[in-house]
Structures are given as C-alpha cells and as structure tokens.
Amino acid sequence: MFVPLGIVFPPGTTVIEECDDPRRVIVAGRPPVGFALLGVVDGLTHLEQIAVHPDHGNQGIGTRLLDAVSKAAAQADTAAVTLTTFRDVPWNAPWYVRRGFRVVQPHDWGPELTTLVEHERALGIEVAPRVVMRKDL
Secondary structure, three states, X not given: OOHHHOOOOOOOOOHHHXXXXXHHEEEEOOOOOEEEEEEEEOOEEEEEEEEEOHHHOOOOHHHHHHHHHHHXXXXXXXXXXXXXXXXXXXXXXXXXXXXXXEEXXXXXXXXXXXXXXXXXXXXXXXXXXXEEEEEEX
C-alpha cells in the first residue's frame, strides 16, 4: 500500500518477523488478518507496528487492534501509548488523530524515544514527514 506513494521500507524495518515474545503481539482474526506489535519505550507502551491485510481493510479491524493496544497499555499500568508514523499518509497520522493520538514535538521525547527515532533514520526511514504520536490513557 505504501509503494504507490513512493514509500519503500528498507530491509530490517519489518520487526514482526523478529519478535519471539507472543506477549508483545495482538492478533486479529483466525486465520490472522492483522496484528499489532507492542514494546516499551521510556516506560510507556509503544506501538511498534500495526498492520491489516489489504483484503480486510475498511472493516474496523485496525481500530479494534488499536483499542486492544490501549487496553493492554492500561492493564500494564502505563500512562500512554506512543508510536512513530507517516504524517501525510491517510491511514497513518490522520487515522491516529481521529483515534485520540496527538503529535509530540522532539523536545518532549524521552531518551529512548529519541534513540528509536535516530535508529529509524539510520535504517532509512526519515522522520520528516514522519511524526511521533502519543495517546494519553
């Protein structure tokens, strides 16, 4: 879905294949049609990746996954969920804004989030036009 927009993810940026802890993954559907991969950054739940198979898009699966992420974060007693995403891709930042997330400016990033953004840049995923977002719980 990103290729027509000129966005190609460099090798090493699809982190779900590297996850060996099933507690970090929320799966939608049987067989799976989507997933959310969670981590912890600066003591907050961090949404590392969320994806829904394009054949199952526009059915509310992504929203249900995101709701499950917020629920898992609340159960883990974290104050917020953070993520990094593309600012101008309709199913990225604008989609998250409609679900209660807000853009976080660099001066408000914690040290681990700053390191994560630097790592994304090193992999070839430039932050601009990417943004860091947060949803307080």
